Amino acid sequence: MENTTYTEATTLAAPFVIDSESRAEWFLAKLAAMDAERERITANAAKRAGEITADRERLMHQFGDQLTAWARQEADTRRRKTVTMLHGSVSFRTVPARFTVADAALATESARTACPDAVSVEAVERLDHRALLDYVEASGDVLPGIELHPASESVSIKPGAKE
DSSP states (O other): OOOOOOOOOOOOOOOOOOOOOOHHHHHHHHHHHHHHHHHHHHHHHHHHHHHHHHHHHHHHHHHHHHHHHHHHHHHHHHSSSEEEEEEEEEEEEEEEEEESSHHHHHHHHHHHHHGGGGGEOSSSSSEEEEHHHHHHHHOOOTTTTEEOOOOOOEEEEOOOOOO
């Protein structure tokens, strides 16, 4: 038996080099196609995100109050302010009484007469919200231009991150 060794001539393709207008055009066309694809994907993702947001809002409208009622009972049973579950949590917190100034000019004028300590004159006239709240709590008188929001409870529903 004869021992024969075969060798194949292999040629490696030369690396791509932009050395002509046609190759430059190819490269620019590839970049343009990638940019267009990225824009299509981004637009589709934004559309889908909008659909998901609408679906979420619909579900919250349909079941949010039921979840809040159930979680309130569960939180009371557990003696906690947060009910934690596998896919998220429902938290309750007390929101103190507050007010908003609906008409700053009217509220300032009213406070100037009824509660002068609530109005200070600086470069700009402003309402002292703390002084106004103290006045409202002490007198029970809600001045014109002020809206009183009673103490309430806010609810926070937070889905957990899913892998």
